[in-house]
Amino acid sequence: MSSVSEEVTDRTVATKRTAAPIGALVDCGDVRTLDERTFREVHRAFLDNLVILIRGQELGIADLLAFGRRFGELTPAAPVHKGQKPRDYPELAVISNVVENGVAIGGLGDGEAVWHSDSCFNDVPPGASILYSVEIPPSGGDTGFSNMYLALETMPETLRKAIHGRSIKHDLRYTSGGQLRPGYTGFEDIRTTPGPKHPIVRTHPETGFDALYLGRRPHACVDGAAPAESEALLDALWAHAANPEFTWHHQWKLGDILVWDNRCAMHRRDAFDATCRRVMHRTQCRGTPVIPGTGDGAGKRHPRAVDGRQ
Ligand code: OGA
Numbered sequence: 001m002s003s004v005s006e007e008v009t010d011r012t013v014a015t016k017r018t019a020a021p022i023g024a025l026v027d028c029g030d031v032r033t034l035d036e037r038t039f040r041e042v043h044r045a046f047l048d049n050l051v052i053l054i055r056g057q058e059l060g061i062a063d064l065l066a067f068g069r070r071f072g073e074l075t076p077a078a079p080v081h082k083g084q085k086p087r088d089y090p091e092l093a094v095i096s097n098v099v100e101n102g103v104a105i106g107g108l109g110d111g112e113a114v115w116h117s118d119s120c121f122n123d124v125p126p127g128a129s130i131l132y133s134v135e136i137p138p139s140g141g142d143t144g145f146s147n148m149y150l151a152l153e154t155m156p157e158t159l160r161k162a163i164h165g166r167s168i169k170h171d172l173r174y175t176s177g178g179q180l181r182p183g184y185t186g187f188e189d190i191r192t193t194p195g196p197k198h199p200i201v202r203t204h205p206e207t208g209f210d211a212l213y214l215g216r217r218p219h220a221c222v223d224g225a226a227p228a229e230s231e232a233l234l235d236a237l238w239a240h241a242a243n244p245e246f247t248w249h250h251q252w253k254l255g256d257i258l259v260w261d262n263r264c265a266m267h268r269r270d271a272f273d274a275t276c277r278r279v280m281h282r283t284q285c286r287g288t289p290v291i292p293g294t295g296d297g298a299g300k301r302h303p304r305a306v307d308g309r310q
Pocket residue numbers: 095108113118129131141142143176267268269280282
């Protein structure tokens with residue numbers, strides 16, 4: 001047996017929670033060489049903390065995709081431009097403000113990305129997203145996360161009753177950076193927004209806990225509600241869910257990986273200086289159809305939702 005494989009087998013994972021009710025720093029060494037047992041600990045940390053930060057990695061595109069695949073089957077990334085050429089790595093999404101020869105190399109630009117859960121506008125939205133920093137600006141572009149188990153857990157009773165059994169219709173035209181996707185035109189009647197419906201309370205398929213599932217605020221519509229009722233309900237839900245007490249923001253270093261769980265966490269990104277370069281590589285895992293939850297808690301609380309209430 002080579003000394004390298006011995007080292008890998010003996011590796012243990014140190015997990016350190018953030019001071020917020022979401023997120024943990026996971027120290028597992030080089031993610032390219034994790035054995036099965038070690039990866040299971042990393043995956044456990046992901047389910048327990050909703051988002052994990054792993055630092056100091058040096059990953060080529062194929063390495064990132066191989067690591068992503070350990071969290072589940074990867075999905076092809078949506079094209080950012082009309083007529084984009086077939087790419088060597090269809091499961092890689094580039095998140096960047098860099099423009100080369102008049103063509104953006106990736107999505108999301110340099111502005112704020114509003115709170116969202118990735119690809120909530122798909123019939124089957126993703127599970128994990130894995131984001132790796134390749135080039136970062138000296139400041140700005142921090143990525144924030146919010147605990148949707150906790151948002152549901154702390155929801156006022158009247159609001160909980162108002163959303164019971166209801167769904168949100170999600171808008172598939174715009175990115176979280178506010179850009180129109182290729183092939184879509186903007187229009188403003190929220191009742192005719194193209195996109196799927198998902199239950200507002202969903203049961204996480206792996207942890208079994210219920211979480212609030214809002215997707216994103218712009219152009220969303222509570223299914224079956226008149227526009228004024230929908231707007232009032234969504235405003236109340238977002239006022240509750242965007243509570244800074246549920247959140248943690250990460251300031252990137254080169255070589256950082258964040259893995260977040262779109263089924264129970266939302267995220268956002270700060271704007272940054274447009275004259276600086278930011279290049280991130282991302283991949284996503286296929287989710288499963290959204291399971292409606294009751295939201296009544298039934299005495300079951302995710303560990304980070306319990307701590308957040310203290
Ligand atoms: C994403 C995303 C935020 C960031 O990749 O889905 O929202 O910090 N990225 O780049």
